[in-house]
Amino acid sequence: MGSCIICGTSTDGPICEVHEEDVVFEFEGNQPSQLTPGRFYVGSVDGYADFGVFINIGNVTGLLHRSKLDRRLESLEWEVGDNVCVQVNNVRDNGDIDLDWSIRETPEDFRGHLLQTPEGDSFIDEDAEDGREDDEDDGDERGETATDTEAEPEPKAEAGTEPEPDDSNATPDAPEPTPGEPGTTGGADEQTGGSPGDAELSEIAADSPDEDGSTDDAEGDDIDAEHERVTxxxxxxxxxxxxxxxxxxxxxxxxxxxxxxxxxxxxxxxxxxxxxxxxxxxxxxxxxxxxxxxxxxxxxxxxxxxxxxxxxxxxxxxxxxxxxxxxxxxxxxxASPDSVNPIADDPEIDAIVDDIEAVATEIRRAVIESRPIVVRHDATTDGYVAGAAIERAVLPLIEAEHGTADSVYHYFDRRPLEDGVYDMNDATKDATRMLGDRDRHGEKIPLFVFAAAGSTAASADGLDLLDIYGAPQVVIDGQAADDAVADRIDSLVTAETRTVSTVAATLAATTNGDVREDLLHLPAVSYWADAPEMYVDLAAGAGIDAESTKQLREAVALEAFYQSYEDKRELIIDLLFEKRTGLAAQVSEQFVTKLDDELDTVVPNLDERIVDGVPVAVLDTDAYTHRYDFPPTRLLLDELDRRLDSAAVVGVGTDELHVRADGDLDLSSVVAELDDTVPDAGVSNPGTRQPTIEFLAGEREAVIEAVVDAVAGSIATPSA
Incomplete structure (x- = not known):
């Protein structure tokens, strides 16, 4: 056994587990699996890529992703071959090494510099190591319970007892101490063995009978009553x-x-x-x-x-x-919030304040109960803004409750969803993770909060899987929940004429009043058109004018597309809350360029038809869009719907089509009509947030003709 170079506690190597992150290691292994996640290592820059920096650590190479940097990748001044310090975050099963940024850039910035080999940890300076071993050898010669000379002036003796002298073990120059004789040294600290040290004496005392013949057992029913209960x-x-x-x-x-x-x-x-x-x-x-x-x-x-x-x-x-x-x-x-005070004078939000208060209480209680919170939101601007609002409110509560900086990652997770649908694929991932965390770490089943997600029939099976394991569910949305899922949801908050971000902003302010001022501009960011004037004014009062609001909206939309399954927590924080308009402006410029380029391709290839006096624009998304690049089909169709005079826009893929229409579209009637017109097409409504119809690819052309007629008919003669 050695002792930690920082705190001096006994440990198998030169550093204890508590202080591993206070030192930096040189690595002399040859396998990624030999690295220790959480430790800092000295490495060298191997090269750059669009997505980060490759760092050599000994004989292995890891990636420091650009999302982990505290600055833009282009602003790094590292040259190939430069020595840098990085933290190993994770070693994947395939050998890939994920690295984290280190604010400490040189070994001198750490409290120690050690060597890690496959055989264990050691000192880099062999002279220092030899000296340390010599000290330990000297200690062995003094006896198994020997202490450093600095500790010797404080004799260890039980008050009120007279130690029995042991001439055979005492050194000639160090007589046994006697209570009341200050300045003496020796006793158990100078014995060569056979006598218990302090820890052994404590154990003997703990097992010794009391006056009534009982013993104090640390795991028994009676713990020392002298200790005062504190909070x-x-x-x-x-x-x-x-x-x-x-x-x-x-x-x-x-x-x-x-x-x-x-x-x-x-x-x-x-x-x-x-x-x-x-x-x-x-x-x-x-x-x-x-x-x-x-x-x-x-x-x-x-x-x-x-x-x-x-x-x-x-x-x-x-x-x-x-x-x-x-x-x-x-x-x-x-857990109960002090009050519900909507961030704006909005009758639509006033009508649901009781629901908002109930959900805020549930979220606050989850924090206090150490129940993880998982926010699942649509991978759109509205979904991201709503999820970020809840995140902004909850993270400080978690950190205050648990008192640890990393608790905000341990007890809160935000996970985007494609198309706002919580299907069996997503639910299976979540169930697997939460059950593993429960069995390995004793964690509670999470509270799931869905924002602009989970409210449609397509989410029914996923919600049912969570319900089997008793996972509580909250849904907030800017549209009514489908009947197929409304009864499955524990807590439901909807405002049908507002974005989900508008609901989430007041929910977040109710959950944590300290972040209220951070949230005032968020509703305005979530409206692509016709934003309520009260929220435009609220954003302006918070220093976010109309142009900045537009830039934020477009920047979030672009970032939502890339790495769509990642929360991008730090980047979204920078955009929405640090109010770095320079960042928003730059990303927004990319949004405009990519969207305009796509529209230049799409608009000339629209098939514009008029059926029963209703103009309908049809877009073959397989033939005339870059399907795997920005913008995604949903956003592109939304933009076409805003720009065109057509009453409806239909985007047709290989085996599904999406509809944007003026007013309310009776999709059930459209699907029923298609069943009669093209009965062999396997037409179905998957229950997504935006009107979508699935069909068999072999009947594609027949379905297009039938859909255009049915949509035009539904618009021309809306249902009562």
Whole structure:
């Protein structure tokens, strides 16, 4: 055993797990799997690509993606061959290495510089290592319990006892200390072996009979009654004290060192580390959900409060019930928002304030209960803005609740959805992830919040899968939910004449009033046309004029298309909340260029027809669009609908078509008419957010003719 070069605690190598991220490593392995995720390494620049920088770490190469940089890729001043420091984020099964940016750029910026080989960690400076080994050898000559000379002036003796002298083990120059004789040294610290050290004495004392013949067992029903019960929120004032906490275990995770229990009480949550030996599960009978009493010392680790656990016990039923009752009462009070105050004087939002308050309470309660929150939103500007509004409100609450900087990634996730549909593919991914997190880490089943998603019939099967596992679901939208899913959703908030971002902005302000001023411009960003004047004025009052609002809308739309399944959290934050209009302007310019180029191709190839006096424009999206480049079909058809005088625009692909029409389109009537006209085409309505019809590719031409007639007829004679 050695000792950590930073904190001095016993460890198998030169650095303890707690301080691994405080040092940088040279790597002498030859396999990616030999790297340790979370550690910082010295590497060299191998080359650039459009998507990032390749970094050599020893004999392996990883990618520092441009999304991980704290600046634009083009502004990096690294040359090929330059030494840099990076953090290994993940090593994939195929050997790919994902790297993270390091704000510390040279080994001198770290608190230590070590060597990692396949055999283990060691010192780079061999002289320093040899000196350290010499010190350890000297310690061995003094005895197994020897301490450094700096610690020797403080003798270890139990108050009120007279140590029995042992001439055979005492050194000639260091007589046994006697209580009341200051300045003496020796005792157990100078013995050559056979006598217990401090840790062993503590264990012997703990197992020694009390006056009544009983023993104090750390895992028994009776923990030392001298400790005062404190709350999690008071721990900052109790650093260095031995404290007692009562609450529930929110999660248990086993690290390569200690076992970490997340303990939650009525005021907050804190990490409690318990150590048996490296990688060994401490208190294996304690699981997530248990109501416990925990004693330990409050400490600060990496600028965060942590409790070094001395003992944990599961509380008896009556005592546990009392703790849960206390927590539930406090939880109800904490979760309820102070009030619902819409960000604008909007009758449409005023009509749903009760629903907004109920959902805000549910979100706040999930944070307090350490229940992960997963926001699933449509991969459009409206969906991204709504998801980002909720994210803006929830992240500070999570960080305040858990007291750790990385908790915002652990307890919150935002995942975009194509076409706003939550199908079995998406639900299966989510279920697999949440069940794995539950079994491996003891996490609770998440709260799912759907924004501009999950409200159509196409999402029914996916929602049913979540429901099987008891995952609570919230849907907010700017349109009414289909009957097929309305009864499946736990909490539903819709405003049919407003964007979902408009609903989300007031929901976010209700969930966390501290971010209210950050949200005022978001509704205006989400309207492509006919934005309510109240929200335009609200954005202008927040310093976002009409041109900046347009740029933000277009920039988010472009970024939503690329890497559509990624949340792009930091980039969206930069665009929407840091108000870097220079960034929005640049991305918006790309949006305009790409969209105009596509329209130049599309418009001359439109098949414009007039049926029963109704103009209908038909676009063959397979033949006259760049299907795998920006803009996506949805956005392109929306733009054509805004620009053209046609009453309807029909975009036809290989086996599906999309319709944009003035007014309300009775899609059910259209599909019924198609069933009669082209019965062999397998026509169906998949239940997506925008009117879509699927058909058999072999009947494509017949379907186009029938759809144009049916759509024109539906517009000419709207249903009552």
């Amino acid at each position: 999690v929120e008071s721990l900052e004032d109790r650093v260095g004290d031995t404290v007692r906490l009562e609450g529930t275990i929110a999660s248990v995770r086993q690290t390569s060192g200690p076992t970490v229990f997340e303990l939650e009480d009525e005021t907050g949550i804190v990490d409690c580390a318990a150590f048996v030996e490296a990688g060994v599960r401490a208190y294996p009978d304690i699981e997530a959900g248990d109501v416990v009493r925990l004693d330990g010392e409050a400490r600060v680790r990496r600028d965060e409060i942590q409790v070094e656990t001395d003992s944990i016990e599961t509380l008896p039923e009556e005592a546990g019930d009392a703790v849960e009752t206390r927590m539930n009462e406090a939880l109800d009070d904490r």
